[in-house]
Amino acid sequence: MNILIAYASTEGQTRKIARYAADYLIGQGHSVELAGAKDAKDAELARFDAVLLAGSVHAGKYQKPLVAFAKSKAAALKQVRSAFMSVSLAAAGDDPADRDGLSDCVSRFAEKSGWTPPTVMHVAGAFRFSEYDFFKSWAMRWIAAQKDHDVDPHKDKEYTDWAALKKTLDTWLAGG
Helix, strand or coil, rough: CCCEEECCCCHHHHHHHHHHHHHHHHHHEEEEEECCCCCCCCCCCCHEEEEEEEEECCCCCCCHHHHHHHHHHHHHCCCCCCEEEEEHHHHHHHHHHHHHHHHHHHHHHHHCCCHHHHCEEEEEEEECCHHCCCHHHHHHHHHHHHHHHHHHHCCCCECCCCHHHHHHHHHHHHCC
């Protein structure tokens, strides 16, 4: 398959996940084009067999370039196999309220973009303290404390389950 992965990343974890997905899919024999959502704005989606959009949740929203990409390509996204990879810290836990919150974030994304993803992959993100300023670091430590996560503000902490991501990608490409 010829696959486009368009992503938006704030601190870099979504970019890392998108790169991993691209490398994995290439290893499975697919042709993959990986691009930031801004850079992919002129992509002709009809030349792809599948399109995967990836973005991360920050304060209940996804990055503006990703929303803009999905909005401008909504009709084309409906014509190809497509999916949305939602990266968040909430995906690392089992709190039903957090899961409902993620569903709400995806619903707002669909409403703003005009594209309802047929497949949504929730992928756990990371605490990227090396990328945070003082205020964001403080806020992220507070969030971690609320969820009883033990974090060191001097070290990044990754929650992404790479093996689960492979299985999710395989299921999506198999049509499930």
